[in-house]
Amino acid sequence: MPRRRKVGNLLALAVLSALVQQPMHPYEIATTLRAWGKDQDMEIKWGSFYTVVRNMERHDLIAAVESVREGRRPERTVYRITDAGRAELVDWARELVSTPVSEQSRFRAGLSVLAALHPDEAVALLRQRLEQVETGIAAERDALTEHLRTVPRLFLVESEYGLAVREAEATWLRSLLAELTSGSYPGLDEWRAYHEAGGPEPTGPAEGSDPAQ
Template sequence: MADVSLRRSSDVVAPCTIANCNNARGTRRVDSDVVTSARHRLQRADRDLAALAVLALLTQGPRHPYDLHRFMIDTRKDFVTGLPRSIYHAVDKLARDGLIAVHGSEQQAGRPERTTYELTDAGRAELRRRVSLLLATPESDATLSYAALSFMGALTRDDALVALRARIAALDVQRATLAADLAEASGVPPILLVESRLEQARLDAERSWFAGLVDDLESGELAWLDTRA
């Protein structure tokens, strides 16, 4: 799309594009990537959904990597990509970090011997930390939310509610920030703000859905299933 120059009564604002557009006063930029609170900023390891899935599935008992791979396929954990290689890489790294440990080995007729792994105490604590963080942190990458919700049972009901309320509070901050930016962009042609309007609708819908989830958990309409080992 061609650049569009925005004018105000006293001067000319530099050209802007649909992805980066200054408001009529030239002081703020409308951006659909709302900044997450630094306190909840996710690190690379927090985004490793293969590792998260391994930790969560091992709460049900020792398994070997191939079994973990098959279980993810059978239960449609589609947010874990790069299978099966990502699972084997995750197992190796988690073992090096002391979050899982070798439990033993097993062999079935006609199949190679396979090493089984179990969750360590450090791994259980790390699982709870990662799930809580992902639940509490709004991200444009929806797969992170799907993973956190899928493994929410690794937490207690009360801990899950704390994380969910933190997410709602963070969403409220994001919504207010974006609304203020849009209000100050009154001089910008609306066609250049459609992606920000979409982001606004997405944030509103996400906030409404998670608030409903909290209400259902608090009222008991949605029964809690504790899947902790």
């Protein structure tokens, strides 16, 4: 079970991953994270960035080392990662890599109410999604191939994972569409009849019924 952390926002993990490289001021940290594409790897709400940094300092995960001024720009505080911050980074990485947690997606939510749509509309929309997923796969594969020319594979492993997940989704979508378009999907006729009769949408098994019957 994931442990409760002093600063649980994943943005804190991203900040630690930047500061473990070298001390930086907040603007430099944010610029670095954007350049690394960290906002594609985890949910980052940039509006809470400075609040997260302050909370990390309050909990001794990072520490101010100096303030610098560049030209007419406001003075900026440079932070370094502390020993506690390094330990947190390692422990958090171990947890995220080793422990699966339930992470609900918008697509799963949509699938949970797929019966609200007419089967023909569902097919059209799933085809639309598949087309966009396949376009994304091609772009991600090209980008990964290009990055591997100059970046060690170890630092692109999250991109490999993302690509594998997209490819798995595309494979599943093709399989579902094949069943829907061939008419072999269980309950398809009843699903269609509900909508064409203008009746209520089909739901799950009635309370107390045996879904295996």
